[in-house]
């Protein structure tokens with residue numbers, strides 16, 4: 001069976017998902033789209049030459065009986081209501097990060113999914129599908145660097161738009177590290193602190209940029225993450241885990257080495273679309289394949305979305321207080337324990 005998708009939000013990432021499902025992946029088809037900017041939805045249909053119905057809103061798209069699964073790629077604060085409506089209608093959901101912008105809302109989603117009785121939701125934490133992070137996790141699992149003690153990570157964007165605010169450094173940007181780092185070291189977070197260094201003059205006045213976060217885990221691992229979203233020079237993602245007997249670093253994406261004008265240079269990617277293109281393809285293909293084969297999505301779960309939301313709530317508090325804020329998770333329900341922690345399978 002072909003999985004028939006409805007896409008909610010046809011902006012930057014919504015369009016890339018339409019493109020990959022239509023032109024690169026197998027087993028999926030876009031049959032419906034919507035966007036609060038109806039022209040954007042219509043132009044997506046034209047741009048990709050798809051036979052998709054344009055709906056006025058998320059609710060009418062979800063109600064279409066030809067839609068098996070929805071991709072939620074609207075703005076973060078709109079995600080939770082669309083996810084809840086889709087669960088109520090029994091539709092599969094691929095939700096871009098964040099699942100919800102608060103822990104409270106993500107818990108509501110978790111409860112709705114458990115009430116429905118079967119996993120329906122996958123969250124777009126694509127870094128778990130990135131070859132570099134997977135290699136790092138394998139090495140850590142195989143004890144190649146001994147017990148991890150520290151992690152230093154860097155998340156840099158070239159620039160941000162006017163509507164990017166200081167809290168989005170956590171809920172929109174740091175959230176990638178929040179998800180991938182606890183998965184990498186198989187530990188839970190304990191606290192988070194935010195430090196605001198000297199502001200760059202290259203960011204708009206309303207934005208604190210850069211920001212530095214210090215996160216401690218339950219096992220005592222200390223993580224530093226630099227979030228610098230107007231670094232000017234490119235899209236730069238770094239991660240190094242320091243273990244007892246060695247260190248392991250996220251490999252750089254291979255780009256050509258140019259020798260010219262008495263210098264050796266190598267381009268830096270400019271955009272998340274290129275940096276994680278393979279990971280985005282793999283996560284959506286995994287979503288399609290697992291639903292077709294097993295009847296539920298196997299990727300990062302609503303519970304992963306909840307962990308990220310609790311941590312990002314604490315991160316936003318830490319931005320305001322300047323203090324160490326505690327990260328307190330509820331006990332993981334049985335529903336999210338075994339069959340639905342399948343990313344582990346990707347590693348085997």
Ligand SMILES: NC(=O)c1ccc[n+]([C@@H]2O[C@H](COP(=O)([O-])OP(=O)(O)OC[C@H]3O[C@@H](n4cnc5c(N)ncnc54)[C@H](O)[C@@H]3O)[C@@H](O)[C@H]2O)c1
Pocket residue numbers: 008009010011012013014034035036037040058073074075076078096097098124125126172272
């Ligand atoms: N996984 C990743 O690496 C990654 C990369 C980029 C974006 N994202 C996430 O994807 C989401 C979209 O980001 P983007 O960069 O594409 O933003 P964007 O602004 O380019 O696109 C968002 C689109 O959603 C539409 N929209 C907003 N609210 C809506 C609603 N209630 N119903 C229907 N449409 C609505 C907007 O009109 C816009 O066209 C964000 O949550 C973002 O964090 C994830």
Ligand SMILES: O[C@H]1[C@H](O)[C@@H](O)[C@H](O)[C@@H](O)[C@H]1O
Pocket residue numbers: 156157172173176229272
């Ligand atoms: O900071 C950006 C991240 O680097 C990207 O990977 C996207 O998630 C985008 O939405 C964020 O604004």
